[in-house]
Amino acid sequence: MGIEAVTANESFNFEHLLAPNWRSAVQRWLDEDLPSMDIGGFVVGDKMETAALYGKSSGVLAGAPFFTEVMRLVGCEVEWAAKDGDRIDASSGKVVIARVKGSCRHLLIGERTALNILSRCSGVATAADDAARRGREVGWHGMVAGTRKTTPGFRLVEKYGLVVGGAATHRNDLSQMVMLKDNHIMSAGSITKAVALAKRAAGFSIKVEVEAGTYEAAHEAATAGADVVMLDNFEPAALKKAAARLKKEFPNVLIEASGGITADTMTQFMSPDVDVISRGSLTQGYACLDFSLKVLPAEP
Template identity: 40%
Template sequence: MRPDTDARQVTPLPDVMLEPQVRAALLEDLGRAGDITTDAIVPASLRTRCVLAARQKGIVAGLDMARLSFALVDPTLRFTMHAPDGSRIAPGDRIATVEGSARSILIGERVGLNYLSHLSGIASATDGVVHAIAGTKARVCCTRKTTPGLRALQKYAVRVGGGANHRFGLDDAVLIKDNHIAIAGGVSVAVERARRAIGHLVKIELEVDTLEQLKEGLRIGVDAVLLDNMPPPTLREAVAMVAGRAITEASGRVTPETAPAIAETGVDLISIGWLTHSVSVLDIGLDYAD
């Protein structure tokens, strides 16, 4: 089968951001003596061609990580993409071909597949929720519940899957959560302290558990409200209370099955932590082609 090459157009991350991660992963895998299995079995002069192929249907993400996994091992390897990031694939589809030294291909295989399978899993899961809420105005959004060191990559994969990104770290937006409110002594004092401390371009989002907290937050004024663990009827009431005065974001125990009812309440965003912290990989393999 041929992949659907009508891929989502997402700006790829530059190699300068990706290379340190791939290099560290390769060094971890090679250890102190290199690939002793491949060195013992595969002649140094042998050249071959292998295909990265889909075992499941889904969305491709992370091909540049796979490309770099081979290129850093051996710059003479030829890596050809057949299904760019954002492409829809089905079992048997060719994603990419790598040609050159058989030893080099086998050395880079696992690191490349680890990144490609993981990021494609995130993109595919995101795409599933995006399709589940199609026809509503809501957008699927990720969180900061990411694997340490992989945040930029995982958030990129969410974008490839059709989702949107929440803040990348603690320094690019204010998110006042329940513990901030408790320690500050209330919603109003927490928001007021935040507003005095930040620059004019920094937005403030307030997490609320109740409609009473929401009412207080709207009175003092915030840019966005995170409506945490509210059932759809309460979410609908919250959206009506906000009436366009702030961005509305729903979170808490969202699944592809529950997402449509949440989206139909009129919220702007639905944030989902499991998209990055516990999603399954997409099964992709490296097949010997010669």
């Protein structure tokens, strides 16, 4: 039972990923839950208390900056016993993750918002860590990625959790890499035309990816100059065969596998010719970690 640093993350300060305006989002999340009249606060008053933040399920901790910011906004201080990227082992019981000090009414105002963020961010990081570990165990050279299937208004936290857990964010938003899907191709008239138009606008600095449901579509995309080709909803054997053929002819094109891939089936899609496996489930339908915040008894 306890907290173990994930070796790959020991030297990272993940808070440096966050642009200066990230705190405004935390203020909005807190504002959403603030009472018009704080009856609970009236009950407990301004008595100074210390509360313990407990990790009650095993997984990877992520979201500490967001938790700290919620508590700062309500006038409380957090002292962490762990950092983002650490692995929590709660198999033998709850683990103390941090201590929070402040007036009781302020602790309770910030409690649920802070816990909601931490439990969800840690859930994403844990799922990402599990996916990355499965790849390492079979010696796969590629990278697991999330997708844009994120919660509206909460994307920053979920993308942050992916990085903490060791996965790639894929596109953070529509300005990061061009993804040409079936609707783009249908409207443009062909894969070749869609890629040409995208390359003209993107220039040299933005990659262009094409979603392909058949080998023929993937080959057309690579021939047209796509930087990344997504083999979408292929069966494992067909995907490996298509990836090998594409890599042989277009060795510099990145091959991504996606569509219906789960934690249990993911290793079936791994091969030396597959560079990326993306899973929407990493940020959609992930299991949250369980945390609680409990006021400690006064010292005698």
